[in-house]
Amino acid sequence: MRRARTWLPGLLLVTPSIVAIGVFVYGMLGWNFQLAMTDKHDQVSEGQFVGLQNFIDIWDQPRWHLSVNHTIVFTVVFVLGALLLGWLLAFLMEKGIKGEGTFRAIYLFPMAISFVATGIVWRWLMNSGTGERAVGLNRLFDWLGLPQWQWFRDQDWGMAAMALPAIWQMSGYVMALFLAGFRGVPEELREAARVDGCTEWGVYRHVVLPMLRPVTLSALIILGHISLKVFDLIVAVSGKQIITDVPAVFMWVAVFDSNDPAKGATIASYIVVSVAIFVIPYLIWSVRAERRTVRPESGSLRGQRGPSERDHEQERRS
Amino acid sequence: MRRWLTAVSITMVSVLGLAACGGGGGGQATQSPAAGGGGKQQVEVFSWWTGPGEADGLAEMRKIFEQQNPNYTFFDAAVAGGSGDKAKALLQSKLQASQPPDTFQGHAGAELQGYIKAGNLEDLTFLYDELKLKDVFPAQLVEQISVEGKIYSVPVNIHRSNVLWFNPSVLKEAGVAAAPKTIDEFVAALEKVKAKGKIPLSIGSEWTVTHLLESVLLGSLGTDAYNALFKPGANWNSPEVTKALESFAKIMSYAGDPQDDWQPAAKQVADGQAAFNVMGDWAYGYFHNPPEGGLGKKSKTDFDWAPAPGTEGTYLWLSDSFTLPKGAKNREGAIAWLKVAASKEGQDAFNPKKGSIPARKDADQALYTDYLADALKDWSSDKLAGSIQHGVAVNQPWLAAINEQVGLFIGSKDVKALQQGLADAATANAQ
CATH class of the missing domain: 3.40.190.10 (Periplasmic binding protein-like II)
Structure with missing residues (x-):
């Protein structure tokens, strides 16, 4: 009874969440995968089990290749762009400029806007009109004497342009992550390096950057999974046009226009799997990292692990 | 004991909250129709x-x-x-x-x-x-x-899909005497406008290109052959369709930069930046109505209309x-x-x-x-043909497949792939 009193209240508290997540996340995921493995290609048929047939067939469709390519271009430009810009902003901020709080708030604000609102504004900014029809960025470029662009309507680089609003929106968040990372580097370490004759650049290269690796990895995962399932931004900017097609938009068209639930579920499954490829290793890694930081304390309680071993392990981690 | 009570009550509240969420869908139903009470x-x-x-x-x-x-x-x-x-x-x-x-x-x-x-x-x-x-x-x-x-x-x-909107002064400037009546005349007119440096044909987002395609198909094939495309066993691989799609590709090569939607594309014609636009007759309201709802342009002087080339005598309806x-x-x-x-x-x-x-x-x-x-x-008086883009001739999955092929064509400019894609779409979806 005494024991139950220690764990039962906690269990009761989390039960509703466990049930809700079990039904609405994992239950629905399972249902989706089950649907993806049937031939329910219209609303009325029952759907026979066909195994992985849908997953193979979709690679015959030119549109699927296009949307996968688009996602790759979008992901590369968006993730790299947001990481670099976020890092740069954090780097400048970390140097202790005046009014840092204000700047931090300004750069973080875009995070508070939904992708839909961002998309609608950027659709106007990235209007492809040129010359006397130019508006938005093209008008600005025209005025500055810079070349004008087709932006997201460009057949080859449209998706790279599409990543610009996403970079604008997320780089402030990445900045906040990196800033916390920078602040987490003890001043003593930097001073020690300087005393050893390290240049300022060297301090960053050899001391600060290696210690930012976990932060970079977190940022990479967060940006990567946003990028792989991007939908609202694309729809807000260009609707369901092929020129900016991505798997999530393709999925929407498959379900609501083509009335093909099995195909929609197949695309949804691919999106889940691609995100899982990013997220699961990260989860494993972070669980392990947590164990490593927890274990030494319990270990020292049992007197099994000495301090030297702990140092060794920390070195390996960094 | 107090901790227990707290835990139990929080649990209860969460479960009730969940139940309330589940009931949300039903709540809408009670709020909308049948407001009972013996009244209205x-x-x-x-x-x-x-x-x-x-x-x-x-x-x-x-x-x-x-x-x-x-x-x-x-x-x-x-x-x-x-x-x-x-x-x-x-x-x-x-x-x-x-x-x-x-x-x-x-x-x-x-x-x-x-x-x-x-x-x-x-x-x-x-x-x-x-x-x-x-x-x-x-x-x-x-x-x-x-x-x-x-x-x-x-x-x-009833709306009409096969309407060619044009700007009379741009046509005059380019030396085009009247609205083109056939597809060949149309291509010649587009060429003349191009030589003057104006946009020959304005287009909007991808659906407006499918809209253009249906008018070109009708204009090139004729009413009966067009209507036959949507009957069971229709042959989308015929040389007639190939010819129609080649004309379509030719016409598309004169298209300006795609605009956001049909309105900006129509506006290019009204503003004298472009010569032609193929759009349904809802564009008339946009051209003609006073500003806010429309552009407040004068019909016959600022803008004019004709049946899309080759489609006179047929009402491509929706x-x-x-x-x-x-x-x-x-x-x-x-x-x-x-x-x-x-x-x-x-x-x-x-x-x-x-x-x-x-x-x-x-x-x-x-x-x-x-x-x-x-x-x-x-x-x-006209013969009737059903629109593709606006849901008369093809069902939704078929239309989605056609839009997909047109979207891919805009990128690839590959007539052969377009025809094959359209033929596949017809086999998969014709009823």
């Missing part, structure tokens, strides 16, 4: 008419409905978005949850097939018999919206219609609405505002002026 009953009318003109037309019909049916109140469940993209997605989820609106808007014709196959719609033949609608609608229209002898919707209006979903909460109310939508009075109130012509043959001609007078005249 609601009729939930689902449409995508929220823009200028169309919303005004709906309001006119609503007035008539409420006058004739004092027992019912009209519940406007309109969802914004041109061509009903967003409305259709919402409708789909309502139907799947067996919570249909009392009546919903849909393009008359093959677009409704998905709903019919899924058993969502009631056969309206009884209403056609009761109101003798088969006598007042053109016979070819009734034939083209019938599915296995049954009719599932009441068309309220129509908005209302349906009777199975399981409608207020079936009687919905039928009362359909009767207004089918009536001469209802159609003559709606159409002049919407900028379309009535589906009925007995409309009051005096109400329709300028472009609409032309349209009304052609409607009574």
